[in-house]
Amino acid sequence: MVGRGKPYLVGTQEFAALYGVKEQMPRQWVHRGSLAPETAVVVSGQMYWPLGFAVEFGKTGRGKTLDEEVLVRLEREQGPGWMPAAREELPPILGQQEIVELFHLPSQPTLVAAIESGRFAAPDWRLGGSGGLWLLDTVLGAVAELQEKARTLPWEPDPEVVTALREGRYAGPGAVVLPRGRAANK
Template sequence: MYGLKKPFLVGHQEFAALYGVEAQMVGQWLAPGRRVLDPATAIVVSGVRYWPLGFACRFGKTTSRPKLLNVRYKERLIKEQGEGWEADLGDELPPIVGQHEIIELFHLSSQGTLATRIAQGSFPHEDWLLSGSRLWLLDTVIEAVPELRASARSVPWEVDATVEAALRAGTYDGPGSVVLTRGRHARKGV
C-alpha cells in the first residue's frame, strides 16, 4: 500500500488546525480526565505523538460533541506533504523516525552531529515537517547511508541492525519511544 508513497500525517498543531482549535486543545483531548482522544491512536516518534491523517479527519465524527473538519486545511496539508496516501491506523504506517531514533540507529555521540548534518543540507531532506519537527521514513535514512559514509569525516554511519529491526517491527523502545508527559499530569505520575 505504501510502496512508493508516504502516508499523510499530522502532529498536534496540524490536528488542532483541522478542527479550528488551539494546539493545546489536542493535549486536553488526550488528558486522562477527558480521554476524548485515545493516546493509542497515535504513533510516537522522538517522544511526540503523530496521527495518520485519515484518523485525524474521522476523529471529529467520533466524539460525543461532533467537531467540524476544516476541509480546506486538509487539502492544504495534502498538497504540502506531496504525493502520498491517507492512512487511518498507526499499524498501517511504515517505520517513521525522528532525530532521537536516528541518533540511536547510528549510535551518534551527540544530537549536534545530526543537527549539523541537517543544517548543512548533507542529510536526507525530511519526509515531513510537522508541528515544527522533522520526520523521515526509515527507508529514506537507510537508503542515504552510502552517501552519508562517502561524505563523512569522522562518523562511520554504521547502522545498528538491532535498532533497525526493532523500528521495522514496531518494537523499538529506545530514546524517543515514549511521550514525556509535562505539566500537571506529569506530577500525578500519569
C-alpha cells in the first residue's frame, strides 16, 4: 500500500449510488444471497466493500448498470488512492467501536469528544453517514500526540487488539453486523 494512498471503499450508501438504487438495496442483496457478506469488511457493525469489488459487481450478469459519474465522484472525494478488488487486500480499518476497544476507553462519547475537539486524528474516510473510518496505521501514528495532549486518559493501544486487527481476527465490539429494522426488534 505504500505510495498508493488509501484503498477506495464504499458503504451501503455509496454502493447503492453506484447503481442508482435505494440505500437499503445492498443490504437486501446480501439478505437475498446475490451479494455475499464475506465480500465486505465489517467496521463498527457496518459493511464496507472495496470499490473495485463494487464496480465489478454489476458486470456479473446481475443486470446492474454502473453510474460512471458516481464512480469518478467517489474516487475524487476519497483523494489519492487505489482500487482494491477483494476484502483481503484491505489493510486494518477501524471505526469508533474498534478504537474504543483498542484504547479501552471508558465510553464512545469520550472518543467523540476527542474527535470533535481536534485532539484525535482526522478520519481517513467519511462514508455513508459513519462517524469516520481510520486506517489502523493512522490511529497508531497519532498515539504520541494523543498522549501528549491527554489530560486524564493514557491513550495506550492494547497490543493484543492491534495484533488481532492486523491479523484479521478481531472479534470485539463492532466486528459483526447488528440486525436492523424488524430483525432488531425480534
